[in-house]
Amino acid sequence: MSTTTGGPSTASPDLSTPHQASFEELGTPLHAVTFVVVDLETTGGSPANAGITEIGAVKVLGGEVLGEFQTLVNPGMPVPAFVARLTGITTAMTVDAPPIEAVLPSFWEFARGAVLVAHNAPFDVGFLRAATVAAGFVWPAPQVVDTVPLARRAVTRDEVPNHKLSTLAGYFRARVSPEHRALADARATVDVLHGIFDRLAPLGVTHLEDLATAADPVAPEVRRKRHLADGLPEGPGVYLFTGPDGEVLYVGTSRTVRRRVRSYFTAAEKRRRISEMVRVAEAVRAVPCATTLEAQVREIRLITEHEPRYNRRSTRPERGAWLRLTDEPYPRPSVVRDVRGQADGSVGTYIGPFASRRTATEAMEALCEAIPVRQCTSRLPRRAGSTTGACLLADLGRCSAPCVAVEGDPGYGDAVDAARSAMTEDPRPVVDALGRRIRELSAQTRFEEASEVTRRLREFLAGAARTQRLGTLATCSQIVAARPTTDRGWEVVVVRYGRFAGTTVVPAGTHPGPAIDALVATAERVDAPTAPAPACHPHEAAIVGDWLESPGVRVVQIDGTWALPVRSAVAYGDLSAALPRAPHAAASLAPAG
Structure with missing residues (x-):
């Protein structure tokens, strides 16, 4: 069928909906896809200084022609002589033709829901986009298939000297020869498109989404x-x-x-x-x-x-590590494999888990550099023997040397309390101490050493933040939370000791109460872990924590305390942003919150 549009539209329709979905959203066989093959004739090569003189389009599905669209267009300017000689379209032919703003609503209605196809698509689609926007319409953002790169993939230079439309039309024996008129060229492109599909099918290009990468080997x-x-x-x-x-x-x-x-x-x-x-x-x-x-x-x-x-x-928890303060008269930081309860049922001070023993050791070095806790591995008695000698760290002022305190060292408890607070509550003492060290090294142009200090600080903050986020989940026997879905329903999740225990989706318009009760009753039973380790893989607890903290989530029920310290390590936000890449930028070590 041949269609010619009437006068200009008085409204400004929104052409954006519905529109063809993206390649990523589709899994449609090519024979089930509606294509609109389009060709334009113009007064020049750029939409900035040229206009459209003719639009021709053919709608096809499964190899069958469903309809055709053709109209001359008044470009609002004279048609250059060389264009008239090439296309046969003269200024006299376009004077009484409708302007582009009157043509576009009919064309986009014709192409609605289809994939747009053109030979050298950037040219034709560029003119259509510029004209649509200039006319005050919303660009409908159709999916576009360009037959030029597809032809280069399907037909080699040994078979054709070039990939012009006229050459390909002859090669595929198109029923219509291109003649620089829009509808004729669109008809020829239809046959070229089908010929390309036949050549690409043995290579596995059989679905719409295949076309997105079919031109790549x-x-x-x-x-x-x-x-x-x-x-x-x-x-x-x-x-x-x-x-x-x-x-x-x-x-x-x-x-x-x-x-x-x-x-x-x-x-x-x-x-x-x-x-x-x-x-x-x-x-x-x-x-x-x-x-x-x-x-x-x-x-x-x-x-x-x-x-x-x-x-x-890495998904093996046994490969991870924790940093803990030992349970002895003079506690010290130690790297261990897992979290264990003590004989009296209590749990010591831990941060982690870390991806490896190496990263846990770097976090321990950051703590020891800021706070003078002992680093020796000997188990010290409450009172030192007369033959005990201090280590080098004591001479450097990095340890209060409780090992040589014959009457005991009551001041060492202050250092342990400071370390425990930095690990579980406020890491500022570590941040301040290492921040000063980073600036000192940077001022001395010792950037390599400053980078090592920065890395240790980053690992300490990451481990402390991870514990504060996951540890609080690990103490909650149950959290029931809901998040609205895009269709106004609810996604409901049950979390037990940090472990994902069950989920359901409540449709829009349905009261969520009964569904939540059923989910809680049937959710996985989870035994209490030794906190701060959650009752699941740390990666799983982190994913669950991210979901619980995402926008729109509402807590329906909670058994336990889900909270963070006011000045926690989490307050430093994105560690890659809070900590400088370049050591001389250490002045940015301020909490994000």
Whole structure:
């Protein structure tokens, strides 16, 4: 059908909704996608100083033409002679044609919900966008497919001398020859598009989202595995790549599992390690989840369970470490593997967990540099023997040397109290002491040493903040919280001792009370841990904590105390921002709150 628009519209319609969804949101076979192939004729090469003289478009679905759109347009300026010779469109032909602001509403209605296709799309789409905005309409942001890069991928230079529309139309034996008129060129582009699809299909380009990366080279053995994503759920969940004998090679999570898995078989995947994994993989299975939080938690648990060789994230709690103050007459900082209760049922002072013993040791060095607690590993009696001698740290003023205090050292308790406070409440003494040291070293241009001090301070603050966030969750036997969903429902979560115990989604318009009661009754039973260690992997507790602290979350029920010290290490916010990258910037060590 041929359509010509009437006079200019008196309204300014919002052309932005509905519009074609993004590649990432789709998983549609190409035969099920509606394409609108468009071509423009203009008075010049740039929207800044040229106008549109003709629009032609063809709507196709599954290889069938659904309709056509064609109209001349008054560009608001004379048509240059060389353009008239090229296109056959003269100024006399466009004088009585409708202006672009009258044409656009009809064109965008014709193209509504479709993927826009053009040969050298930046040119045509650039003019359409400029004209739409200039006319006062909202740019509908359609998805765009450019046949030029697709043709370069599908047809080699051995087959055609160039990738011009006229050359490709002849190569694919298009039913219409391009003649620099909009509708004819759009019709030719339709045949070129279908010819390209036929050439790319054996390479695994069979779905709409494949077109986003089809122009990039992908190994055929990788692209052929795109079928492994077929049948996977569109919603949130966890996916597991498995290899020979069912070995779990890699575990990941996504809001839309199928879309994410398909991306592994495209040029969008640049990681060499993951590309190697894809070549080994023989299957992909998914674990659908009700919410993204559940998916993130299950990912952590599955990585911990299977230890996939292609997951780099450390998920072994036994590899972590804690910094604690020992329980003895003269306590000292010590790096240990886990949190343990004492004989009387109490728990000592801990911060962590740290990713490794090395980072825990760096945090301990920061504490000892700021506060004169002893670093020797001997267990000291309450009163020293007559033959005991002080160590070098005592001579340097870095330790009060309780080891040589024959009558005991009551002042050492002050240092221990200061260390305990810095670890669990206010880290300012450590920040101030190391901040001064960083500035001194920077002033002396000893930047390498200043960087080492900065790193130790950063590790101490990170460990203290982690304990303060996770430790308070670990003491709460139950937290029930809800967050509104985008469709005005509720996402409800039960957390027990920092562990994700269950979740449900309450639809909009439904009273959440009964659903919450049922969730609490059926949620996982969790035994109390030895706080500050949570009853789960630290990564899981951190994810749960982030969710609880996210905007919009409402606490429905809490058994315990979920709070932070007023001047906690968490108050320093983003440590990478609070602590300077360059040592001479140490003056920025102020709390974020």
